[in-house]
Amino acid sequence: MLHAAEPRESVCVHCGEPAGKHPVVAHGQAFCCDGCRIVYELLREGPESLACDLPDLSQKKIDLDDPSNKFAFLDLPEVQDQLLDFREGDTCAVTFFIPSIHCSSCIWVLENLYKFRDGISQSRVQFLRKELYVVFDRQKISLRELVSLLAALGYEPRLHLSDLEKEKPRSSNRSLYLKLGVAGFAFGNIMLLALPEYLAFESFLSSPFRAFFGYVSIVLALPVLLYSSTEYFASAWAGLRHRIVNIDVPISIGILVLFFRSAFEILTRTGAGYLDSFTGLVFFLLIGKAFQKKTYDALSFERDFRSYFPISVLRIEADGERPVALPDLRVGDRIRIRHQELIPADASLLSAEAWIDYSFVTGESRLVKKSKGDILFAGGRIKGKAVELQVIKEVSQSYLTRMWNRDLFREQKKSRLASLSDTVAKYFTAVVLALAAGSFFYWFPQSHALAWNAFTAVLIVACPCALALSIPFALGNALRILGRQGLFMKNTEALEIMSRVDTLVFDKTGTLTEQGSAPVVFHPLNGGALTSDEKRWIRAVACQSTHPLSRQICQMLEQAGNADLREFHEQEGQGIEGKVDRNRIRLGSKLWVAHLNSDLDIPSDSETGAGSRVYVAINGAVRGYFAIMPKYRKGLLQAVRELKSRYFVTILSGDQDFERPLLETEFGKSVHLLFRQSPEAKLEFIHRLQQANKTVMMLGDGLNDAGALRQSDVGVAITENTAAFTPSCDAIFTADRLPRLPRFLRFSQSSVRVVLASFAISFLYNIVGLSFAVSGQLSPVIAAILMPLSSISVVAFATLATKISAKRLGVE
Amino acid sequence: MSVIYVLIIVSLFVAIGFLIAFIWAVKSGQFEDTYTPSVRILMDDKPKNDAKEVE
Numbered sequence: 001m002l003h004a005a006e007p008r009e010s011v012c013v014h015c016g017e018p019a020g021k022h023p024v025v026a027h028g029q030a031f032c033c034d035g036c037r038i039v040y041e042l043l044r045e046g047p048e049s050l051a052c053d054l055p056d057l058s059q060k061k062i063d064l065d066d067p068s069n070k071f072a073f074l075d076l077p078e079v080q081d082q083l084l085d086f087r088e089g090d091t092c093a094v095t096f097f098i099p100s101i102h103c104s105s106c107i108w109v110l111e112n113l114y115k116f117r118d119g120i121s122q123s124r125v126q127f128l129r130k131e132l133y134v135v136f137d138r139q140k141i142s143l144r145e146l147v148s149l150l151a152a153l154g155y156e157p158r159l160h161l162s163d164l165e166k167e168k169p170r171s172s173n174r175s176l177y178l179k180l181g182v183a184g185f186a187f188g189n190i191m192l193l194a195l196p197e198y199l200a201f202e203s204f205l206s207s208p209f210r211a212f213f214g215y216v217s218i219v220l221a222l223p224v225l226l227y228s229s230t231e232y233f234a235s236a237w238a239g240l241r242h243r244i245v246n247i248d249v250p251i252s253i254g255i256l257v258l259f260f261r262s263a264f265e266i267l268t269r270t271g272a273g274y275l276d277s278f279t280g281l282v283f284f285l286l287i288g289k290a291f292q293k294k295t296y297d298a299l300s301f302e303r304d305f306r307s308y309f310p311i312s313v314l315r316i317e318a319d320g321e322r323p324v325a326l327p328d329l330r331v332g333d334r335i336r337i338r339h340q341e342l343i344p345a346d347a348s349l350l351s352a353e354a355w356i357d358y359s360f361v362t363g364e365s366r367l368v369k370k371s372k373g374d375i376l377f378a379g380g381r382i383k384g385k386a387v388e389l390q391v392i393k394e395v396s397q398s399y400l401t402r403m404w405n406r407d408l409f410r411e412q413k414k415s416r417l418a419s420l421s422d423t424v425a426k427y428f429t430a431v432v433l434a435l436a437a438g439s440f441f442y443w444f445p446q447s448h449a450l451a452w453n454a455f456t457a458v459l460i461v462a463c464p465c466a467l468a469l470s471i472p473f474a475l476g477n478a479l480r481i482l483g484r485q486g487l488f489m490k491n492t493e494a495l496e497i498m499s500r501v502d503t504l505v506f507d508k509t510g511t512l513t514e515q516g517s518a519p520v521v522f523h524p525l526n527g528g529a530l531t532s533d534e535k536r537w538i539r540a541v542a543c544q545s546t547h548p549l550s551r552q553i554c555q556m557l558e559q560a561g562n563a564d565l566r567e568f569h570e571q572e573g574q575g576i577e578g579k580v581d582r583n584r585i586r587l588g589s590k591l592w593v594a595h596l597n598s599d600l601d602i603p604s605d606s607e608t609g610a611g612s613r614v615y616v617a618i619n620g621a622v623r624g625y626f627a628i629m630p631k632y633r634k635g636l637l638q639a640v641r642e643l644k645s646r647y648f649v650t651i652l653s654g655d656q657d658f659e660r661p662l663l664e665t666e667f668g669k670s671v672h673l674l675f676r677q678s679p680e681a682k683l684e685f686i687h688r689l690q691q692a693n694k695t696v697m698m699l700g701d702g703l704n705d706a707g708a709l710r711q712s713d714v715g716v717a718i719t720e721n722t723a724a725f726t727p728s729c730d731a732i733f734t735a736d737r738l739p740r741l742p743r744f745l746r747f748s749q750s751s752v753r754v755v756l757a758s759f760a761i762s763f764l765y766n767i768v769g770l771s772f773a774v775s776g777q778l779s780p781v782i783a784a785i786l787m788p789l790s791s792i793s794v795v796a797f798a799t800l801a802t803k804i805s806a807k808r809l810g811v812e
Numbered sequence: 813m814s815v816i817y818v819l820i821i822v823s824l825f826v827a828i829g830f831l832i833a834f835i836w837a838v839k840s841g842q843f844e845d846t847y848t849p850s851v852r853i854l855m856d857d858k859p860k861n862d863a864k865e866v867e
Contacts, residue, residue: 104854107851107852108851111852124848125848126845126848127845127847127848127851128845128846128847128848129845173843174839174844177838177843181831181834181835181838185827185828185830185834188827189824193820209813209816212817212820216820
């Protein structure tokens with residue numbers, strides 16, 4: 001750890017992990033998190049404090065006061081009932097999701113939580129899911145104090161409305177592992193029992209052992225049939241009921257025929273059966289399933305507005321303010337919303353005025369001013385002074401939440417496109433059934449026994465084990481490769497559809513552009529740089545307007561100081577004018593400013609490069625202009641230019657269209673630009689593309705894109721930080737990797753080609769097997785060799801080929 | 813040769829024992845968190861070692 005102690009930027013002094021853009025700075029050192037800082041402080045306190053077994057953490061001063069009543073809602077019994085995992089007497093257990101868990105010091109601090117305060121009897125971290133499980137005594141420490149303690153340590157748990165709902169069962173791999181274990185157990189043991197049969201000692205074939213071994217094998221195979229393979233039966237049955245022949249149909253037929261023919265042979269003592277092949281088949285298939293089910297524990301692909309809304313809000317009652325859980329908020333309630341808090345339900349404004357940021361709902365980054373009596377829609381964020389509101393609609397009926405009441409969000413997202421394996425399965429099943437029936441009728445006149453033998457043998461050998469393993473291993477491996485590169489796909493189906501995408505739709509704000517303020521530069525046309533007086537005047541005027549460009553100028557001139565504004569006038573779409581210290585200041589479009597003195601030669605936009613411009617005139621004379629360059633993500637423009645030659649690319653934005661000229665010069669006319677798009681309009685736009693038979697990939701962030709992400713064939717949520725909120729989607733993409741999108745798209749296509757090649761290999765094996773089967777000569781040994789051989793070679797091919805193509809395409 | 817019956821049954825019981833151990837491991841969540849225990853084992857009650865590293 002010595003090397004880490006050298007002051008190096010962006011590396012945590014304590015644990016050596018990258019400290020990120022915003023390190024915790026203390027003692028002149030940078031830490032990646034508060035956990036590291038705390039451990040570092042403890043260690044610095046010297047050997048005395050370490051002489052005893054454990055540092056005394058209860059001595060550390062931690063202020064548990066919650067002056068702003070931030071966590072007051074945790075005292076509400078109904079909130080506690082919903083949050084606690086269980087309660088017995090005073091012993092409570094609760095699980096928190098803590099996004100800031102990220103290194104081993106975090107685990108150390110959180111698991112030693114009991115040393116900070118009395119009453120905590122156990123705390124355990126689930127690192128991969130970023131969860132903390134705490135058992136505590138509520139006589140000694142309340143839930144509110146516990147959360148305050150965590151927040152004070154820098155581990156504020158994420159508490160949102162969605163936590164109030166009864167825990168949905170986490171999709172767990174437990175049952176899959178159990179099924180896999182049982183199948184593997186049966187496979188191994190039956191193999192041992194089948195071995196003498198293959199070696200075919202004369203004495204064995206006639207000995208009583210043979211029957212005994214057979215019976216034991218049946219007993220071992222039963223749990224595999226009745227437990228391990230149930231998923232395949234269920235899926236095949238569900239498919240058939242919807243009149244779809246999916247890949248599980250031929251698999252189920254194969255499994256059933258394998259078991260029952262083997263049982264028949266053993267019980268009638270006519271043969272040894274294929275129970276080893278049967279259990280091996282199920283075992284391999286389940287391995288494929290486990291491999292395919294790559295889950296990203298800390299990511300959620302199913303979030304809706306409830307994961308964004310707070311748990312409670314302050315209700316104003318006769319005797320003061322009291323927190324109330326959101327579901328209990330009623331029409332007519334008066335609530336208080338503070339700076340940076342979210343409006344939870346549609347409400348009318350009781351305070352004189354309010355500034356609201358609707359960017360998360362509409363995607364437009366512009367503060368909206370509302371005055372008394374106006375209706376505020378849920379989802380807006382209050383900026384500045386706290387406001388009082390009267391609720392006019394319940395939470396579930398509000399503007400933002402209404403979108404989630406559409407059927408689109410109620411149903412499981414279903415792919416419009418048949419998956420590759422289902423398409424293949426349809427024809428495959430038809431051919432296999434035809435072959436089986438054909439050989440049955442061919443042999444039937446000669447010998448009934450032989451006919452049955454050939455019929456079942458065809459079904460057994462054609463069981464598409466290798467075929468079913470192609471997709472899990474090829475695409476499952478591709479999924480892992482992409483995951484390491486910052487693109488987290490929900491499942492292999494999403495990857496498969498990604499390869500077929502022909503239309504890309506980007507959201508502008510937050511996806512193409514980076515969040516945060518854009519650089520503003522002043523270009524003088526007459527005279528030099530702005531004097532400090534001029535800066536003050538311009539600022540005074542610019543700050544009056546809510547237009548985003550004005551806000552950015554206002555922000556840039558923040559240091560300039562105040563000036564006395566006399567008059568103010570805003571001309572929609574043109575600009576603003578004001579009188580400051582007897583000077584007339586005009587800000588706005590060229591036309592708006594230049595019309596004061598039309599003889600001035602102002603360079604046209606095309607001469608000086610693109611960007612939004614705000615011209616400035618002081619006392620009728622044009623002084624210069626502010627150039628505001630939106631901050632596009634590095635490398636992304638290049639990527640979009642590359643993509644537009646192969647895809648139909650559209651950029652949607654909730655913003656006004658003042659960036660249109662810039663985007664048009666960057667991308668040319670072949671990229672479609674649509675501005676002023678409401679969330680619903682975005683959704684409709686995707687829907688129209690789909691009706692025109694386009695396969696659409698939507699890239700967006702925030703709730704305003706949630707509908708479009710859901711509607712599109714592949715919805716990709718862009719996020720700076722994967723622990724942050726992402727709306728429900730098919731993939732989560734870390735923003736800084738966005739420029740690699742063209743490569744990833746090409747990689748998805750090559751992965752699907754690998755699947756097709758694996759299909760071809762498995763068909764070859766099937767043809768070999770079938771040639772044995774139709775002639776009625778499939779011996780258990782051939783089945784036992786063919787099945788693992790085909791499976792292993794397909795698995796090896798699929799994993800290696802995706803790996804190689806990832807290298808070749810520069811993905812990894 | 814009849815001892816084979818006994819041997820096979822005994823060996824099956826041993827195998828079933830391992831299967832039960834596996835089922836217990838899955839049920840107790842050992843396959844769900846594959847990272848935290850690896851850190852947890854390192855940090856218990858050994859502040860002296862940590863101190864040396866910092867010095």
